[in-house]
Amino acid sequence: QPVLTQPPSSSASPGESARLTCTLPSDINVGRYNIYWYQQKPGSPPRFLLYYYSDSDKGQGSGVPSRFSGSKDASANTGILLISGLQSEDEADYYCMIWPSNAGVFGGGTKLTVL
Amino acid sequence: EVQLVESGGGLVQPGRSLRLSCSASGFTFDDYAMHWVRQAPGKGLEWVSGISWNSGSIGYADSLKGRFTISRDNAKNSLYLQMNSLRTEDTALYYCAKGTTVTTVAGGPDYWGQGTLVTVSS
Numbered sequence: 001q002p003v004l005t006q007p008p009s010s011s012a013s014p015g016e017s018a019r020l021t022c023t024l025p026s027d028i029n030v031g032r033y034n035i036y037w038y039q040q041k042p043g044s045p046p047r048f049l050l051y052y053y054s055d056s057d058k059g060q061g062s063g064v065p066s067r068f069s070g071s072k073d074a075s076a077n078t079g080i081l082l083i084s085g086l087q088s089e090d091e092a093d094y095y096c097m098i099w100p101s102n103a104g105v106f107g108g109g110t111k112l113t114v115l
Numbered sequence: 116e117v118q119l120v121e122s123g124g125g126l127v128q129p130g131r132s133l134r135l136s137c138s139a140s141g142f143t144f145d146d147y148a149m150h151w152v153r154q155a156p157g158k159g160l161e162w163v164s165g166i167s168w169n170s171g172s173i174g175y176a177d178s179l180k181g182r183f184t185i186s187r188d189n190a191k192n193s194l195y196l197q198m199n200s201l202r203t204e205d206t207a208l209y210y211c212a213k214g215t216t217v218t219t220v221a222g223g224p225d226y227w228g229q230g231t232l233v234t235v236s237s
Contacts (some may be wrong), residue, residue, distance in 0.1 A: 007172050036220035036223030038160070045210055045227035046152075047158060061225060098222035104150070104162035 004096055011113040012086050022079040022096030022107050031071050032098035036072060036077035036097040040109075046095065052078075052079065088114050117141040117226040121210045124218075125232030127201055135231060137194040137211030145169070146187035148214030150224050151196045153207035163209070164196065165220035174220040175179075201235045208232050 005023040008025040012018040022037075024030050034053045038046040048061040054068025060066070067084045079096055096107040125137040137153070151163040162184040164175045173185060184197040194211055209231050212224030 011119070034223070038223075040160075045229055047227075048223065048225040051215075051223060093159075095162075097223050099223070102165075102172065102220050103176055104165065104174075104221070104223065106160040106162060109159040 004098065004105055006094075006107040006110045008108070009111045009113065011115055013115045014086050014088060015087050018083045018086055018090070020081040020083070020094050020110050020111055020112065021073075022081075024077045024079070024098070026077065028077075028098075028100055030077045031074055031102065032080055033073065033098045035070060037068075037079075038095045038097065039092045040095065041074060041092045046096075049081070049094075065088045076105050083112075090114055117213060119213065119226060119228030119229035121211045121228045124209065124233045126234045126236065128237050129202060131201055132197070132199045133201060133232070133233060135196040135198065135211075136208055137221075137228060139192045139194065139213070142213065144192040144215055146217060148172075148216045148220050149187060149194045150212040150214055150220075151185060151194075152210045152224070152227075153205075153213055154210070154230075155204075155207040161207075165214060166194070167220055168217050169185075172218065172220050180204065192218065198233070201233075203235050206233060206235045 026075045034051045035051040040046040050060045051056045069082050071080045093109045097107045118140045120138045125196045150165040166185045182200045186195045211228040213226040216222035
């Protein structure tokens, strides 16, 4: 199964934006897949944030604020989670996921620190 | 309110078997695919297996090499994971998760249970 690459850590200050990336291997075209994003806080199960395929095909998880949004950078073969107006409660681990076949694949996760 | 409650975890010796269960409520169970996802202590998420609404489509992580079997009983609103030939590396918190698709497995889950801990150790 393919490896999705996420930076192990990222940080930003309250009120700023955080841009978390999920890079697909070169033999998998990011343009062909839904990118799912999850947030996990210590001691809690993951929370579905959103999925992004295109600007016309995307979906937000129940109760997820609109300051969480998704996009893609085709040139970098990367899915992106953008969190605007960072709040201290956004400090968590974030995972991306794709379905290149009938099996799901998670990225290794990014720990986001809100300074 | 969607609720997923896992059970069946515990301490088991290497090579033995264990069956996990997940009881679902708050949604029409047979309208959705279901998944198992695990998380080893201090590690990231690993998708284990998924099953479509009528069990017609099933998927497994390659790493399992046929040791695990997923099933569901729509009459009981329940999901199961039969785990055989358990290894120490199977030690993890196992989450039951509701899918977002119906006839296929390929789609990220949107609701998760609290998980049941499986510890494989002699």
